Amino acid sequence: MSETSVPTPLERFPPARPPLGPRAPTSRGRRTFWALLALAVALTIYVVWPFRAPLFLAAVLAAAFQPLLARTERLLKGRRRLAGALVTLLVFGAIVAPIASILAFAAQEITAGLTWVRDSLGVQSVGDISLSRVPPQAQHAIDRILSTLHLSREQVQTFAGKALDYAQVAGPALLGASVGALASAFIMLAAFFFLLVDGRHLIRLLGRISPLQAAQTEELLQEFANVSSATLVGAALTAVVQAVLATIGFALGHVPRPVFLGIATLVASFVPVIGTALIWIPVTALLVLTGHVTAAIFIGAWCGVLLTAADNVVKPLAMRGKVEMHTGLVFLALLGGITMFGLLGIIAGPLVIAFLLALLRMYERDFADRPTGTA
Numbered sequence: 001m002s003e004t005s006v007p008t009p010l011e012r013f014p015p016a017r018p019p020l021g022p023r024a025p026t027s028r029g030r031r032t033f034w035a036l037l038a039l040a041v042a043l044t045i046y047v048v049w050p051f052r053a054p055l056f057l058a059a060v061l062a063a064a065f066q067p068l069l070a071r072t073e074r075l076l077k078g079r080r081r082l083a084g085a086l087v088t089l090l091v092f093g094a095i096v097a098p099i100a101s102i103l104a105f106a107a108q109e110i111t112a113g114l115t116w117v118r119d120s121l122g123v124q125s126v127g128d129i130s131l132s133r134v135p136p137q138a139q140h141a142i143d144r145i146l147s148t149l150h151l152s153r154e155q156v157q158t159f160a161g162k163a164l165d166y167a168q169v170a171g172p173a174l175l176g177a178s179v180g181a182l183a184s185a186f187i188m189l190a191a192f193f194f195l196l197v198d199g200r201h202l203i204r205l206l207g208r209i210s211p212l213q214a215a216q217t218e219e220l221l222q223e224f225a226n227v228s229s230a231t232l233v234g235a236a237l238t239a240v241v242q243a244v245l246a247t248i249g250f251a252l253g254h255v256p257r258p259v260f261l262g263i264a265t266l267v268a269s270f271v272p273v274i275g276t277a278l279i280w281i282p283v284t285a286l287l288v289l290t291g292h293v294t295a296a297i298f299i300g301a302w303c304g305v306l307l308t309a310a311d312n313v314v315k316p317l318a319m320r321g322k323v324e325m326h327t328g329l330v331f332l333a334l335l336g337g338i339t340m341f342g343l344l345g346i347i348a349g350p351l352v353i354a355f356l357l358a359l360l361r362m363y364e365r366d367f368a369d370r371p372t373g374t375a
Contacts, residue, residue: 051187060228061232064225087196088196213366226354238314239266242269245303271338
């Protein structure tokens, strides 16, 4: 008697039909796809969000250094990765290494500079403003100001003592925070290298999946590159020129700690509206209060003229021909960008406004309904 074979569970199902080719997605399939895509995008943003600042800066630098990469690649006969490595080393040497050195040096200079401020105010012991070396006429002026503000000298003493004690530890705290800055710099350099060398593949992908025409996508990406490089170069050059001019002025005016004040000017130059006046106006006032009127006049004239001229000359020259934006919009973009994004808003603010303007120009040129002419 022959044994009857028992079909396996898989054999009980009918054979699969051959594939019929791609099917049109159903409405349910579309909803599922968009839900999964939204989830993937949200999770990706969640993963990279802690590194948003170095990644954004890496994208800006990669866009700005593309011309240099192309020239270096031609010199190296098409070896793109080697060219990218050399450009990355250049960025490290020209940007990251000096910033790290400045931070280390600034920690010492800030401590010494704050000590000088304390000595100049005559509150070496975080103590008594009445025992300071301020001239009598300045003492009367201070008393009138305090009376107008309804403040007592004791309240000012208490506030000054707490503020100076807190500021005195800012230098070591800044040095301790340099570890995090170095980690961010490493992430930025790594992302910069890959975006510099392989960013073209990402651009091609955007061109394929974008619903816009290839020329329109290219226009938006070119606008990003132009605004990023122009804003970055303009802000950096302006800050360096203003810091150098301020340091020279402080040295010529025999102001103590000119390098410390120059570093402070470099940082203050990124502050909108007030800018470097955040440093040189208090220095001028302090010189007047301590009886150095001639030096105060010189510093006020030097910084008020040269630093303002540098801001109005260097930045427009760097951005000329690359950013089509009204001065008022630039001001609004800088202010709003810094408010929303911090220091990176110097680049992000103008970038957002420039992106909007590029879309409006594109709409006017390619999408707006044209009136039909009459014969």
